Amino acid sequence: MANWIDACAAEDIDEEDVIRFDYDGRTFAIYRSPDNVYFCTDGLCTHEQIHLADGLVMDHTIECPKHNGQFDYRTGKAMRAPVCVNLGTYATKVEGDRVLIEI
Amino acid sequence: MSGIVILGGGECGSRAAFSARDQGYSGPITIVDEETGLPYERPPLSKPDAQGIIRKPICSADMLRDKAITLLDGLQAISLDREVRCVTLSTGVKLGYDKLLFATGASARQLTCDGGERALSLRTVHDAARIYDIAQPGTKVVIVGAGLIGLELAAVLVARGVDVSVLEYAPVALGRNVPRPLAQRIVDRHVSEGSHIFCGVEVDSITAGHVVLADGRMLAANLVVAAIGVAPRTGLAAVAGLAIENGVCVNDNLCTDDPHVFAAGDCASVQRGGIRQRFETWQNAQIQGDIAGRNMAGGQHAFDGPVWFWSDQFDLGLQGVGQTNGAVFATRKVDNDAEVLFYVNEASQLVGAVGLGRGNAIAKDIKLAQKLIEAGVSIVAEHLNDPDINLKTLLKPATTA
Numbered sequence A: 001m002a003n004w005i006d007a008c009a010a011e012d013i014d015e016e017d018v019i020r021f022d023y024d025g026r027t028f029a030i031y032r033s034p035d036n037v038y039f040c041t042d043g044l045c046t047h048e049q050i051h052l053a054d055g056l057v058m059d060h061t062i063e064c065p066k067h068n069g070q071f072d073y074r075t076g077k078a079m080r081a082p083v084c085v086n087l088g089t090y091a092t093k094v095e096g097d098r099v100l101i102e103i
Numbered sequence B: 001m002s003g004i005v006i007l008g009g010g011e012c013g014s015r016a017a018f019s020a021r022d023q024g025y026s027g028p029i030t031i032v033d034e035e036t037g038l039p040y041e042r043p044p045l046s047k048p049d050a051q052g053i054i055r056k057p058i059c060s061a062d063m064l065r066d067k068a069i070t071l072l073d074g075l076q077a078i079s080l081d082r083e084v085r086c087v088t089l090s091t092g093v094k095l096g097y098d099k100l101l102f103a104t105g106a107s108a109r110q111l112t113c114d115g116g117e118r119a120l121s122l123r124t125v126h127d128a129a130r131i132y133d134i135a136q137p138g139t140k141v142v143i144v145g146a147g148l149i150g151l152e153l154a155a156v157l158v159a160r161g162v163d164v165s166v167l168e169y170a171p172v173a174l175g176r177n178v179p180r181p182l183a184q185r186i187v188d189r190h191v192s193e194g195s196h197i198f199c200g201v202e203v204d205s206i207t208a209g210h211v212v213l214a215d216g217r218m219l220a221a222n223l224v225v226a227a228i229g230v231a232p233r234t235g236l237a238a239v240a241g242l243a244i245e246n247g248v249c250v251n252d253n254l255c256t257d258d259p260h261v262f263a264a265g266d267c268a269s270v271q272r273g274g275i276r277q278r279f280e281t282w283q284n285a286q287i288q289g290d291i292a293g294r295n296m297a298g299g300q301h302a303f304d305g306p307v308w309f310w311s312d313q314f315d316l317g318l319q320g321v322g323q324t325n326g327a328v329f330a331t332r333k334v335d336n337d338a339e340v341l342f343y344v345n346e347a348s349q350l351v352g353a354v355g356l357g358r359g360n361a362i363a364k365d366i367k368l369a370q371k372l373i374e375a376g377v378s379i380v381a382e383h384l385n386d387p388d389i390n391l392k393t394l395l396k397p398a399t400t401a
Protein backbone atom coordinates (compact mmCIF):
# COMPACT_ATOMS: atom_id res chain seq x y z
CA MET A 1 0.00 0.00 0.00
CA ALA A 2 1.43 3.33 -1.05
CA ASN A 3 2.45 5.43 1.89
CA TRP A 4 3.73 8.80 0.76
CA ILE A 5 5.65 10.74 3.39
CA ASP A 6 6.48 14.42 3.15
CA ALA A 7 10.27 14.38 3.61
CA CYS A 8 11.72 17.81 2.89
CA ALA A 9 11.55 20.92 0.76
CA ALA A 10 12.96 20.57 -2.74
CA GLU A 11 15.36 23.41 -1.94
CA ASP A 12 16.66 21.67 1.20
CA ILE A 13 18.98 19.61 -0.98
CA ASP A 14 21.64 21.23 -3.12
CA GLU A 15 22.01 20.05 -6.67
CA GLU A 16 24.15 16.88 -6.79
CA ASP A 17 23.95 16.39 -3.04
CA VAL A 18 22.26 14.36 -0.33
CA ILE A 19 20.54 14.86 3.03
CA ARG A 20 19.45 12.61 5.85
CA PHE A 21 15.78 11.97 6.60
CA ASP A 22 14.58 10.05 9.66
CA TYR A 23 11.09 8.65 9.94
CA ASP A 24 9.45 6.23 12.30
CA GLY A 25 12.68 4.75 13.62
CA ARG A 26 14.12 4.37 10.12
CA THR A 27 16.73 6.48 8.40
CA PHE A 28 16.97 7.39 4.73
CA ALA A 29 19.16 9.35 2.34
CA ILE A 30 17.46 11.65 -0.16
CA TYR A 31 19.42 12.76 -3.21
CA ARG A 32 19.05 15.50 -5.79
CA SER A 33 20.82 14.55 -9.01
CA PRO A 34 22.72 16.98 -11.26
CA ASP A 35 19.67 16.98 -13.57
CA ASN A 36 17.37 17.85 -10.65
CA VAL A 37 15.69 14.50 -10.13
CA TYR A 38 15.11 13.30 -6.56
CA PHE A 39 15.93 9.79 -5.32
CA CYS A 40 15.73 8.01 -1.99
CA THR A 41 17.67 5.06 -0.55
CA ASP A 42 18.24 3.45 2.81
CA GLY A 43 20.35 5.78 4.92
CA LEU A 44 23.02 3.39 6.11
CA CYS A 45 25.82 1.89 4.04
CA THR A 46 25.51 -1.89 3.77
CA HIS A 47 29.17 -2.34 4.78
CA GLU A 48 29.42 -0.84 8.27
CA GLN A 49 26.17 1.01 8.94
CA ILE A 50 27.68 4.44 8.31
CA HIS A 51 25.20 7.16 7.31
CA LEU A 52 25.48 7.99 3.62
CA ALA A 53 24.28 11.57 4.10
CA ASP A 54 27.87 12.56 4.99
CA GLY A 55 29.09 11.00 1.75
CA LEU A 56 29.96 12.51 -1.60
CA VAL A 57 27.48 12.61 -4.48
CA MET A 58 29.10 12.69 -7.92
CA ASP A 59 26.85 12.32 -10.96
CA HIS A 60 24.66 9.35 -10.03
CA THR A 61 26.82 7.74 -7.39
CA ILE A 62 27.03 8.17 -3.64
CA GLU A 63 30.36 7.36 -2.01
CA CYS A 64 30.24 6.25 1.62
CA PRO A 65 32.03 8.79 3.86
CA LYS A 66 34.00 6.04 5.57
CA HIS A 67 35.30 3.22 3.47
CA ASN A 68 34.69 4.49 -0.06
CA GLY A 69 32.04 1.97 -1.02
CA GLN A 70 29.96 3.34 -3.90
CA PHE A 71 26.33 2.90 -4.89
CA ASP A 72 24.24 4.07 -7.82
CA TYR A 73 21.62 5.93 -5.79
CA ARG A 74 19.03 5.60 -8.58
CA THR A 75 19.00 1.80 -8.33
CA GLY A 76 20.78 1.14 -5.02
CA LYS A 77 23.29 -1.04 -6.83
CA ALA A 78 26.61 -1.63 -5.02
CA MET A 79 29.36 -0.51 -7.41
CA ARG A 80 32.70 -0.77 -5.62
CA ALA A 81 34.31 -2.81 -2.86
CA PRO A 82 34.03 -3.06 0.09
CA VAL A 83 30.27 -2.94 -0.49
CA CYS A 84 28.62 -5.94 -2.11
CA VAL A 85 25.04 -5.70 -0.81
CA ASN A 86 22.71 -3.29 -2.63
CA LEU A 87 20.79 -0.47 -0.90
CA GLY A 88 17.01 -0.46 -0.74
CA THR A 89 15.47 2.32 -2.85
CA TYR A 90 12.17 4.18 -2.49
CA ALA A 91 10.05 6.07 -5.01
CA THR A 92 9.96 9.86 -4.77
CA LYS A 93 7.79 12.59 -6.17
CA VAL A 94 7.79 16.36 -6.00
CA GLU A 95 4.54 18.12 -5.18
CA GLY A 96 4.78 21.89 -5.24
CA ASP A 97 8.03 22.61 -3.44
CA ARG A 98 7.95 19.44 -1.32
CA VAL A 99 9.70 16.10 -1.86
CA LEU A 100 7.69 13.00 -0.90
CA ILE A 101 8.98 9.47 -0.54
CA GLU A 102 7.03 6.24 -0.71
CA ILE A 103 7.80 3.80 2.09
CA MET B 1 48.11 -27.47 -11.33
CA SER B 2 49.13 -24.00 -12.33
CA GLY B 3 47.14 -20.80 -12.19
CA ILE B 4 47.20 -17.87 -9.80
CA VAL B 5 48.48 -18.50 -6.27
CA ILE B 6 48.10 -15.74 -3.67
CA LEU B 7 50.14 -15.87 -0.47
CA GLY B 8 48.14 -14.10 2.22
CA GLY B 9 44.36 -13.76 2.38
CA GLY B 10 44.09 -10.38 4.06
CA GLU B 11 42.47 -7.33 2.49
CA CYS B 12 44.98 -7.34 -0.33
CA GLY B 13 45.10 -11.03 -1.18
CA SER B 14 41.35 -11.51 -1.16
CA ARG B 15 40.75 -8.39 -3.24
CA ALA B 16 43.35 -9.60 -5.76
CA ALA B 17 41.58 -12.94 -6.15
CA PHE B 18 38.19 -11.35 -6.93
CA SER B 19 39.74 -8.79 -9.26
CA ALA B 20 41.60 -11.44 -11.25
CA ARG B 21 38.22 -13.12 -11.84
CA ASP B 22 36.54 -9.82 -12.70
CA GLN B 23 39.27 -9.29 -15.27
CA GLY B 24 38.13 -12.52 -16.92
CA TYR B 25 40.76 -14.93 -15.65
CA SER B 26 39.42 -18.48 -16.01
CA GLY B 27 42.21 -20.63 -14.52
CA PRO B 28 42.47 -21.81 -10.91
CA ILE B 29 42.87 -19.14 -8.20
CA THR B 30 44.16 -20.25 -4.81
CA ILE B 31 44.63 -18.17 -1.67
CA VAL B 32 46.93 -19.53 1.06
CA ASP B 33 46.73 -18.05 4.57
CA GLU B 34 48.20 -19.27 7.80
CA GLU B 35 45.28 -17.86 9.79
CA THR B 36 42.16 -20.00 9.97
CA GLY B 37 38.72 -19.07 8.72
CA LEU B 38 37.44 -16.62 6.16
CA PRO B 39 39.46 -13.52 5.30
CA TYR B 40 38.59 -10.67 7.67
CA GLU B 41 39.20 -6.96 8.02
CA ARG B 42 41.81 -5.75 10.50
CA PRO B 43 40.60 -2.18 11.20
CA PRO B 44 37.64 -3.35 13.34
CA LEU B 45 40.12 -5.06 15.69
CA SER B 46 40.79 -1.66 17.23
CA LYS B 47 37.24 -0.35 16.61
CA PRO B 48 34.80 -2.95 17.89
CA ASP B 49 31.23 -2.06 16.93
CA ALA B 50 28.41 -1.42 19.40
CA GLN B 51 28.01 -5.17 19.88
CA GLY B 52 31.75 -5.56 20.53
CA ILE B 53 32.22 -7.48 17.30
CA ILE B 54 35.74 -7.47 15.98
CA ARG B 55 35.68 -10.20 13.34
CA LYS B 56 34.28 -8.75 10.13
CA PRO B 57 34.65 -11.11 7.17
CA ILE B 58 35.75 -9.62 3.85
CA CYS B 59 33.74 -12.17 1.89
CA SER B 60 31.53 -15.18 2.49
CA ALA B 61 32.26 -18.82 1.62
CA ASP B 62 29.52 -18.52 -1.01
CA MET B 63 31.24 -15.58 -2.66
CA LEU B 64 34.47 -17.56 -2.87
CA ARG B 65 32.63 -20.58 -4.28
CA ASP B 66 30.71 -18.49 -6.83
CA LYS B 67 33.99 -17.16 -8.18
CA ALA B 68 35.76 -20.55 -7.96
CA ILE B 69 38.39 -19.18 -5.58
CA THR B 70 40.00 -21.83 -3.37
CA LEU B 71 40.96 -20.72 0.14
CA LEU B 72 43.60 -22.87 1.83
CA ASP B 73 43.40 -21.49 5.36
CA GLY B 74 45.47 -22.54 8.33
CA LEU B 75 48.44 -23.29 6.06
CA GLN B 76 51.73 -21.47 5.79
CA ALA B 77 53.79 -21.11 2.63
CA ILE B 78 57.30 -22.11 3.66
CA SER B 79 59.36 -22.10 0.49
CA LEU B 80 59.31 -20.91 -3.07
CA ASP B 81 61.15 -22.31 -6.10
CA ARG B 82 60.97 -19.72 -8.86
CA GLU B 83 62.78 -21.98 -11.39
CA VAL B 84 59.98 -24.51 -11.47
CA ARG B 85 57.34 -22.03 -10.26
CA CYS B 86 56.24 -23.92 -7.20
CA VAL B 87 55.34 -22.99 -3.60
CA THR B 88 55.64 -25.51 -0.77
CA LEU B 89 53.16 -25.34 2.10
CA SER B 90 53.63 -26.32 5.75
CA THR B 91 51.91 -29.66 5.06
CA GLY B 92 54.43 -30.49 2.33
CA VAL B 93 51.84 -29.88 -0.38
CA LYS B 94 53.33 -28.24 -3.47
CA LEU B 95 51.38 -25.68 -5.48
CA GLY B 96 52.51 -24.86 -9.01
CA TYR B 97 51.73 -21.39 -10.30
CA ASP B 98 51.75 -19.35 -13.42
CA LYS B 99 51.44 -16.09 -11.45
CA LEU B 100 52.24 -15.67 -7.76
CA LEU B 101 51.26 -12.78 -5.50
CA PHE B 102 52.97 -11.88 -2.26
CA ALA B 103 50.18 -10.39 -0.15
CA THR B 104 51.84 -11.46 3.07
CA GLY B 105 51.22 -8.16 4.82
CA ALA B 106 53.15 -7.11 7.88
CA SER B 107 53.66 -8.30 11.40
CA ALA B 108 53.67 -6.25 14.57
CA ARG B 109 57.11 -5.21 15.80
CA GLN B 110 58.10 -6.74 19.11
CA LEU B 111 59.64 -4.91 22.03
CA THR B 112 63.29 -5.83 22.44
CA CYS B 113 63.69 -4.70 26.06
CA ASP B 114 63.99 -7.13 28.95
CA GLY B 115 60.66 -8.90 29.32
CA GLY B 116 59.48 -7.53 25.96
CA GLU B 117 57.99 -10.92 25.14
CA ARG B 118 55.41 -10.32 27.88
CA ALA B 119 53.74 -7.65 25.75
CA LEU B 120 50.92 -8.62 23.40
CA SER B 121 50.49 -7.06 20.00
CA LEU B 122 47.35 -6.26 18.02
CA ARG B 123 47.41 -7.65 14.51
CA THR B 124 45.11 -10.66 14.35
CA VAL B 125 41.64 -11.46 15.60
CA HIS B 126 43.25 -13.78 18.17
CA ASP B 127 45.44 -10.96 19.45
CA ALA B 128 42.34 -8.77 19.78
CA ALA B 129 40.32 -11.45 21.57
CA ARG B 130 43.14 -11.96 24.09
CA ILE B 131 43.54 -8.25 24.73
CA TYR B 132 39.81 -7.59 25.23
CA ASP B 133 39.55 -10.65 27.41
CA ILE B 134 42.23 -9.43 29.83
CA ALA B 135 41.40 -5.72 29.66
CA GLN B 136 38.28 -5.80 31.80
CA PRO B 137 36.93 -2.69 33.57
CA GLY B 138 39.16 -1.75 36.46
CA THR B 139 42.31 -3.40 35.09
CA LYS B 140 45.46 -1.44 34.25
CA VAL B 141 46.74 -1.58 30.69
CA VAL B 142 49.95 -0.01 29.43
CA ILE B 143 50.17 0.57 25.69
CA VAL B 144 53.64 1.14 24.32
CA GLY B 145 53.49 3.38 21.24
CA ALA B 146 51.26 6.43 20.73
CA GLY B 147 50.60 5.89 17.05
CA LEU B 148 47.16 5.60 15.48
CA ILE B 149 46.56 1.99 16.45
CA GLY B 150 47.89 2.35 20.01
CA LEU B 151 45.64 5.35 20.56
CA GLU B 152 42.60 3.72 18.94
CA LEU B 153 43.03 0.85 21.36
CA ALA B 154 43.46 3.31 24.25
CA ALA B 155 40.16 5.00 23.31
CA VAL B 156 38.28 1.71 23.21
CA LEU B 157 39.71 0.54 26.54
CA VAL B 158 39.18 3.84 28.38
CA ALA B 159 35.57 3.81 27.25
CA ARG B 160 35.25 0.37 28.88
CA GLY B 161 36.52 1.62 32.19
CA VAL B 162 40.08 0.35 31.88
CA ASP B 163 42.91 2.42 33.42
CA VAL B 164 45.07 3.15 30.35
CA SER B 165 48.58 4.55 30.11
CA VAL B 166 50.25 5.15 26.76
CA LEU B 167 54.03 5.39 26.54
CA GLU B 168 55.75 7.09 23.61
CA TYR B 169 59.48 7.24 22.95
CA ALA B 170 59.22 10.29 20.65
CA PRO B 171 58.68 13.76 22.12
CA VAL B 172 55.10 13.90 20.75
CA ALA B 173 52.31 11.43 20.07
CA LEU B 174 51.23 10.60 16.50
CA GLY B 175 54.40 12.23 15.18
CA ARG B 176 54.73 9.89 12.24
CA ASN B 177 51.58 10.53 10.26
CA VAL B 178 49.42 13.26 11.76
CA PRO B 179 50.21 17.00 11.50
CA ARG B 180 50.89 18.65 14.86
CA PRO B 181 47.70 20.70 15.38
CA LEU B 182 45.46 17.74 14.63
CA ALA B 183 47.61 15.35 16.67
CA GLN B 184 47.39 17.72 19.62
CA ARG B 185 43.59 17.77 19.45
CA ILE B 186 43.50 13.99 19.46
CA VAL B 187 45.89 13.80 22.41
CA ASP B 188 43.91 16.42 24.35
CA ARG B 189 40.79 14.38 23.81
CA HIS B 190 42.47 11.23 25.11
CA VAL B 191 43.68 13.06 28.18
CA SER B 192 40.24 14.53 28.87
CA GLU B 193 38.74 11.04 28.61
CA GLY B 194 41.15 9.84 31.28
CA SER B 195 44.10 8.22 29.46
CA HIS B 196 47.58 8.94 30.80
CA ILE B 197 49.91 9.76 27.93
CA PHE B 198 53.66 9.92 28.56
CA CYS B 199 55.89 11.16 25.71
CA GLY B 200 59.66 11.09 25.54
CA VAL B 201 59.88 8.03 27.76
CA GLU B 202 61.79 4.82 27.23
CA VAL B 203 60.76 1.39 28.44
CA ASP B 204 63.58 -0.30 30.33
CA SER B 205 61.90 -3.61 31.07
CA ILE B 206 58.63 -5.41 31.63
CA THR B 207 58.12 -7.58 34.69
CA ALA B 208 55.22 -9.75 35.81
CA GLY B 209 53.13 -6.81 36.98
CA HIS B 210 54.97 -3.67 35.96
CA VAL B 211 56.51 -1.64 33.22
CA VAL B 212 59.79 -0.10 34.31
CA LEU B 213 60.85 3.11 32.57
CA ALA B 214 64.45 4.09 31.88
CA ASP B 215 64.14 6.97 34.38
CA GLY B 216 63.27 4.45 37.09
CA ARG B 217 59.53 5.08 37.25
CA MET B 218 57.31 2.01 37.52
CA LEU B 219 53.80 1.60 36.16
CA ALA B 220 51.57 -1.22 37.35
CA ALA B 221 50.10 -3.23 34.48
CA ASN B 222 47.79 -6.22 34.20
CA LEU B 223 48.52 -6.15 30.50
CA VAL B 224 51.11 -4.53 28.24
CA VAL B 225 50.39 -4.04 24.55
CA ALA B 226 53.15 -3.15 22.10
CA ALA B 227 51.83 -0.89 19.34
CA ILE B 228 55.17 0.18 17.94
CA GLY B 229 54.56 -0.30 14.25
CA VAL B 230 54.83 -3.16 11.82
CA ALA B 231 57.49 -4.80 9.67
CA PRO B 232 56.74 -6.14 6.19
CA ARG B 233 56.71 -9.93 5.91
CA THR B 234 59.38 -10.42 3.29
CA GLY B 235 61.24 -13.50 4.57
CA LEU B 236 60.03 -15.96 1.96
CA ALA B 237 60.54 -13.50 -0.89
CA ALA B 238 64.06 -12.71 0.32
CA VAL B 239 65.07 -16.37 0.50
CA ALA B 240 63.70 -16.82 -3.01
CA GLY B 241 66.11 -14.12 -4.20
CA LEU B 242 63.64 -11.30 -4.85
CA ALA B 243 64.82 -7.73 -4.26
CA ILE B 244 63.84 -6.39 -0.83
CA GLU B 245 64.03 -2.74 0.15
CA ASN B 246 61.49 -1.57 2.73
CA GLY B 247 59.29 -4.41 1.46
CA VAL B 248 59.21 -6.63 -1.62
CA CYS B 249 60.30 -4.35 -4.49
CA VAL B 250 57.77 -3.97 -7.31
CA ASN B 251 57.33 -1.66 -10.29
CA ASP B 252 54.22 0.44 -10.94
CA ASN B 253 52.43 -2.66 -12.25
CA LEU B 254 53.19 -4.27 -8.87
CA CYS B 255 55.38 -6.88 -10.56
CA THR B 256 58.77 -7.89 -9.16
CA ASP B 257 61.82 -8.46 -11.37
CA ASP B 258 60.38 -11.92 -11.98
CA PRO B 259 57.48 -11.51 -14.45
CA HIS B 260 55.64 -14.39 -12.74
CA VAL B 261 55.79 -12.86 -9.27
CA PHE B 262 53.85 -9.84 -7.97
CA ALA B 263 53.63 -8.18 -4.55
CA ALA B 264 51.04 -5.78 -3.12
CA GLY B 265 49.65 -4.32 0.09
CA ASP B 266 51.51 -3.90 3.37
CA CYS B 267 54.42 -6.13 2.23
CA ALA B 268 55.22 -4.32 -1.05
CA SER B 269 57.35 -1.26 -1.78
CA VAL B 270 56.93 1.01 -4.80
CA GLN B 271 59.23 3.74 -6.09
CA ARG B 272 57.78 7.16 -5.27
CA GLY B 273 59.57 10.47 -5.20
CA GLY B 274 62.93 8.74 -5.50
CA ILE B 275 62.46 6.41 -2.53
CA ARG B 276 60.96 2.97 -1.97
CA GLN B 277 57.69 3.58 -0.16
CA ARG B 278 55.40 1.15 1.53
CA PHE B 279 51.85 2.07 2.52
CA GLU B 280 50.28 0.49 5.56
CA THR B 281 46.67 1.36 4.96
CA TRP B 282 43.53 -0.61 4.34
CA GLN B 283 42.59 1.24 1.16
CA ASN B 284 46.09 0.81 -0.26
CA ALA B 285 45.84 -2.94 0.37
CA GLN B 286 42.55 -2.94 -1.47
CA ILE B 287 43.68 -0.84 -4.44
CA GLN B 288 47.03 -2.56 -4.85
CA GLY B 289 45.32 -5.94 -4.50
CA ASP B 290 42.88 -4.96 -7.22
CA ILE B 291 45.65 -3.82 -9.57
CA ALA B 292 47.84 -6.87 -8.92
CA GLY B 293 44.87 -9.20 -9.45
CA ARG B 294 44.05 -7.60 -12.78
CA ASN B 295 47.64 -7.58 -13.91
CA MET B 296 48.15 -11.26 -13.02
CA ALA B 297 45.12 -11.90 -15.22
CA GLY B 298 46.82 -10.15 -18.12
CA GLY B 299 45.94 -6.49 -17.48
CA GLN B 300 48.36 -3.57 -17.61
CA HIS B 301 47.23 -1.34 -14.78
CA ALA B 302 49.54 1.02 -12.93
CA PHE B 303 49.42 2.03 -9.28
CA ASP B 304 49.64 5.80 -9.19
CA GLY B 305 46.78 7.30 -7.19
CA PRO B 306 47.16 9.03 -3.82
CA VAL B 307 46.75 6.74 -0.80
CA TRP B 308 43.89 7.36 1.64
CA PHE B 309 43.60 6.41 5.30
CA TRP B 310 41.27 6.94 8.23
CA SER B 311 41.35 6.48 11.96
CA ASP B 312 38.64 6.69 14.61
CA GLN B 313 39.53 8.17 18.00
CA PHE B 314 36.48 8.30 20.26
CA ASP B 315 33.89 10.09 18.11
CA LEU B 316 36.58 11.99 16.21
CA GLY B 317 37.18 10.94 12.64
CA LEU B 318 40.60 11.50 11.09
CA GLN B 319 41.11 11.05 7.34
CA GLY B 320 44.04 11.84 5.11
CA VAL B 321 44.98 11.44 1.48
CA GLY B 322 48.24 11.86 -0.42
CA GLN B 323 51.36 13.56 0.90
CA THR B 324 50.67 15.41 4.10
CA ASN B 325 54.11 16.55 5.12
CA GLY B 326 55.78 19.90 4.57
CA ALA B 327 54.19 23.28 5.04
CA VAL B 328 50.43 23.62 5.36
CA PHE B 329 49.16 25.58 2.34
CA ALA B 330 45.59 26.21 3.45
CA THR B 331 43.27 25.40 6.37
CA ARG B 332 39.56 24.93 5.94
CA LYS B 333 37.36 25.21 9.02
CA VAL B 334 34.51 22.98 7.98
CA ASP B 335 32.61 23.67 11.18
CA ASN B 336 33.33 24.61 14.78
CA ASP B 337 35.33 21.51 15.48
CA ALA B 338 36.23 20.14 12.06
CA GLU B 339 39.12 21.29 9.91
CA VAL B 340 41.06 20.15 6.87
CA LEU B 341 44.71 21.01 6.13
CA PHE B 342 45.92 21.09 2.53
CA TYR B 343 49.37 20.59 0.99
CA VAL B 344 50.58 21.59 -2.50
CA ASN B 345 53.68 21.12 -4.66
CA GLU B 346 55.79 23.86 -6.32
CA ALA B 347 53.28 24.05 -9.17
CA SER B 348 50.49 24.81 -6.66
CA GLN B 349 48.87 21.50 -7.43
CA LEU B 350 47.18 19.83 -4.51
CA VAL B 351 49.20 16.79 -3.31
CA GLY B 352 47.66 16.03 0.06
CA ALA B 353 44.95 16.80 2.60
CA VAL B 354 44.24 15.67 6.13
CA GLY B 355 41.25 16.50 8.29
CA LEU B 356 39.82 15.90 11.74
CA GLY B 357 36.28 16.37 12.95
CA ARG B 358 33.41 14.80 14.77
CA GLY B 359 32.01 11.75 13.00
CA ASN B 360 32.38 12.08 9.26
CA ALA B 361 32.35 15.89 9.15
CA ILE B 362 35.48 16.11 6.99
CA ALA B 363 34.81 13.07 4.79
CA LYS B 364 33.30 14.88 1.82
CA ASP B 365 36.12 17.41 1.61
CA ILE B 366 38.76 14.69 1.86
CA LYS B 367 37.11 12.76 -0.98
CA LEU B 368 37.01 15.90 -3.09
CA ALA B 369 40.64 16.61 -2.22
CA GLN B 370 41.50 13.15 -3.50
CA LYS B 371 39.74 13.91 -6.78
CA LEU B 372 41.51 17.29 -7.02
CA ILE B 373 44.87 15.55 -6.47
CA GLU B 374 44.10 12.97 -9.15
CA ALA B 375 43.00 15.69 -11.58
CA GLY B 376 46.25 17.63 -10.99
CA VAL B 377 44.33 20.85 -10.43
CA SER B 378 46.26 24.02 -9.59
CA ILE B 379 44.78 25.70 -6.61
CA VAL B 380 44.70 29.01 -4.73
CA ALA B 381 44.66 29.01 -0.96
CA GLU B 382 41.67 31.38 -0.65
CA HIS B 383 39.39 28.86 -2.32
CA LEU B 384 40.44 26.08 0.02
CA ASN B 385 40.25 28.30 3.09
CA ASP B 386 36.66 29.34 2.40
CA PRO B 387 34.24 26.69 3.67
CA ASP B 388 31.45 28.31 1.66
CA ILE B 389 33.16 27.38 -1.59
CA ASN B 390 32.18 23.83 -2.48
CA LEU B 391 35.39 22.05 -3.50
CA LYS B 392 33.39 20.36 -6.24
CA THR B 393 33.32 23.66 -8.12
CA LEU B 394 37.14 23.62 -8.24
CA LEU B 395 37.02 20.17 -9.75
CA LYS B 396 34.34 20.64 -12.38
CA PRO B 397 36.15 23.12 -14.65
CA ALA B 398 39.19 20.86 -14.57
CA THR B 399 37.34 17.71 -15.55
CA THR B 400 35.38 19.32 -18.40
CA ALA B 401 38.41 21.19 -19.78
Ligand SMILES: Cc1cc2nc3c(=O)[nH]c(=O)nc-3n(C[C@H](O)[C@H](O)[C@H](O)COP(=O)(O)OP(=O)(O)OC[C@H]3O[C@@H](n4cnc5c(N)ncnc54)[C@H](O)[C@@H]3O)c2cc1C
Binding pocket: B007, B008, B009, B010, B011, B012, B013, B032, B033, B034, B035, B041, B042, B043, B044, B045, B046, B075, B076, B077, B078, B103, B104, B105, B106, B122, B123, B124, B149, B233, B236, B264, B265, B266, B267, B279, B280, B281, B282, B283, B285, B308, B309, B310, B311, B312
Ligand atom coordinates in the same frame (compact mmCIF):
# COMPACT_ATOMS: atom_id res chain seq x y z
C1 LIG C 1 44.37 -3.22 14.62
C2 LIG C 1 44.52 -2.60 13.26
C3 LIG C 1 43.77 -1.47 12.92
C4 LIG C 1 43.89 -0.89 11.67
N1 LIG C 1 43.15 0.22 11.39
C5 LIG C 1 43.27 0.83 10.19
C6 LIG C 1 42.53 1.99 9.88
O1 LIG C 1 41.74 2.47 10.68
N2 LIG C 1 42.70 2.56 8.68
C7 LIG C 1 43.56 2.06 7.75
O2 LIG C 1 43.68 2.64 6.67
N3 LIG C 1 44.29 0.95 8.00
C8 LIG C 1 44.17 0.33 9.20
N4 LIG C 1 44.92 -0.80 9.49
C9 LIG C 1 45.88 -1.28 8.49
C10 LIG C 1 45.27 -2.27 7.52
O3 LIG C 1 44.49 -3.21 8.20
C11 LIG C 1 46.39 -2.96 6.75
O4 LIG C 1 47.03 -1.99 5.97
C12 LIG C 1 45.86 -4.08 5.85
O5 LIG C 1 45.31 -5.10 6.64
C13 LIG C 1 46.95 -4.65 4.97
O6 LIG C 1 46.43 -5.72 4.23
P1 LIG C 1 47.36 -6.85 3.60
O7 LIG C 1 46.42 -7.82 2.99
O8 LIG C 1 48.40 -6.21 2.77
O9 LIG C 1 48.12 -7.52 4.83
P2 LIG C 1 47.54 -8.33 6.07
O10 LIG C 1 46.22 -7.83 6.47
O11 LIG C 1 48.64 -8.32 7.08
O12 LIG C 1 47.35 -9.81 5.52
C14 LIG C 1 48.43 -10.64 5.21
C15 LIG C 1 48.05 -12.07 5.42
O13 LIG C 1 49.10 -12.90 4.95
C16 LIG C 1 49.22 -14.05 5.78
N5 LIG C 1 50.56 -14.58 5.59
C17 LIG C 1 51.75 -13.94 5.70
N6 LIG C 1 52.77 -14.76 5.40
C18 LIG C 1 52.21 -15.95 5.07
C19 LIG C 1 52.76 -17.20 4.65
N7 LIG C 1 54.06 -17.40 4.51
N8 LIG C 1 51.91 -18.20 4.40
C20 LIG C 1 50.56 -18.05 4.55
N9 LIG C 1 50.01 -16.90 4.92
C21 LIG C 1 50.82 -15.85 5.19
C22 LIG C 1 48.94 -13.49 7.16
O14 LIG C 1 48.48 -14.51 8.02
C23 LIG C 1 47.86 -12.44 6.88
O15 LIG C 1 46.56 -12.97 7.06
C24 LIG C 1 44.80 -1.42 10.73
C25 LIG C 1 45.56 -2.55 11.07
C26 LIG C 1 45.43 -3.14 12.31
C27 LIG C 1 46.26 -4.35 12.66
